[in-house]
Amino acid sequence: MYIITTMITVSVYKSQGIYKGFHCLGHAGYGKAGRDIVCSAVSVLVINTINSIETFLSEDIEVTVDEQIGKIHLDFQKAPSEKAALLMDSLVLGLTGIEENYSKKFVRLSIKEV
DSSP states (O other): OOOOOSSEEEEEEEETTEEEEEEEEOOOOSSSTTOOHHHHHHHHHHHHHHHHHHHHOOOOEEEEEETTTTEEEEEESSOOOHHHHHHHHHHHHHHHHHHHHHOTTTEEEEEEEO
16 A cells, blocks of 8 residues: 655666666645646656657566556666666656755655665
8 A cells, every 4th residue: 555645756776877767656745736846847757758768769668657646667677778778867867957946855866776
């Protein structure tokens, strides 16, 4: 059972510098549902990254989504290509900017070695 949080946590997983995937959970709580600009910004970055990987690249990925609790999980089934890694770098850059501009009270990003 998940508890809906009033913060978005994004964990990006790497092993020896190679992306393994990411896990995004929660709602920012910055504004009312449907008008939360922080939640919208994170959602756009995360969903666009997944859509770009699926549409433009032939990566072997597994994606799990639960909109109710704000969960999106992506796993690379094998080492990602350079282009997929660049898309992940872009995701991390965008999330870092949001975290810096809206504080860790609403978004917390962590890069974890697995």
